[in-house]
Amino acid sequence: MISTQKSFEKKEQGSLYLVPTPIGNLDDMTFRAIQILKEVDYIASEDTRNTQKLLNHFDISTSQLSYHEHNTNERTPQLIEKMLNGQSVAQVSDAGMPSISDPGVELVKAAIESGITVVPLPGPNAALTALIASGLTPQPFYFYGFLPRKKKDLVASLVDLNKREETLVFYESPHRIKQVVEQMVIVFGAERQIVLAREVTKRFEEFVRGTAPDVLEWLENEQIRGEFVLIVEGNSDIEEEAPQSWESLSLKDHVEELMENQDLPSKKAIKEVAQLRGLQKREVYAAYHEINE
Template structure:
């Protein structure tokens, strides 16, 4: 068991996790600015991006890079600096470090070495999107980015669809259309909100059902990073005791997956079998053979 007294008057050997604005620079806190000025060094996901922030607020603290590709070697160097009594601030390009951004490993190393880790409150895109969605925030799961590979993404959506809480996902403009179609195929036509360009001049919320947002995405030039907020299975507005595919025949059910998620019949049959708790052979029979008789 470890007990940390964060504010015992000892500021050396400390890792400060400092959120940075996700768009509007005025969202940074006075405490964050003071911390960035007072620490020995700032470990940044992208030093070029962080330099702009520091220049805006006239902060001269030295910068080093700390990202996915150098976290092991740089982490050792940063731990050596902590050993020598220095203090470190960790920042990502935007938002809270460690949340779909670098930071976790350094925090873990500091804790294991009994160095204090002080986390400052601040900007976070997922929570802004959740509160602004109008969907329940009583219970929610932040997932971050879904896997890029189709099979892995399908498997995760199949797992997530059974959860009661509201789901929070991040997505890029290059994959948002395909992700919406796969959400529709695996989770059904649930209520959903998309938040984009949060806190910036072009901030936008798009709220509706998944099918409506698929249509919106097909007609819209998609820019910026997106946060998807999707209702869970226990939401009061969801139909009670009724599966989304219950009105479909087996053939319609298979066809739905093929069209909405761009799956082969073999892949769709596998999902239908899982939905209906049937054998793949029986679903294959109904789709390929019985409908032709």
């Protein structure tokens, strides 16, 4: 069922405002964001202590309520009730856009389901800010966020991402960035261009550009500090998977080919054909023996 929202149509209930906050430089806070934070009844903050520093800087006295990954089940219905009763809420994360690798999506979904107006404000975003200065093709791009922590899952994700032609964008911590780039060298190859954007918009903002091995060497000789946006050139040499030689064969012909080429008895050949094609063994058996089911 379709639903529509006129964001600035007057309603008795309150609204949910999604307010981006600076990712480093406080001067990136917009006039509108400051005004909204002053006007709403509550600010739902990922970390109230961190947000309070921002509020103090801009002389904002609005009350805060904590809203983070560990209390969403409890806090979401409380915030929804407040908005249904006519109070407005602004949601902020510690830095950047709410919901982008930060808490937020649960509250947005609940607000929409309750018919509450959700109003997004434009503002700071580390991924896009780094992307436009990377020197790599900015569109199309594929934003992934944080890669899996376990090595097995990390490698599996990179193998899958290696099939993409778009520029890839990741977030990574200083503790894991070297491990991630090491695996990228192995999976993506030595020619892939990588850009590390460190401490974007902050005093020590830095961009490191080069091939995957070059960037890895830089990491090995650097004292790694700060949060990273990792941008990777897309794969421009994706090989199309060759069609299986048996795709044009009937089930009977496929069984007979395996029997001849691999010297298999019909029972084993039928079993292998079923596995290759994702079929029931009895279906292949019936086709081979020309049994009409």
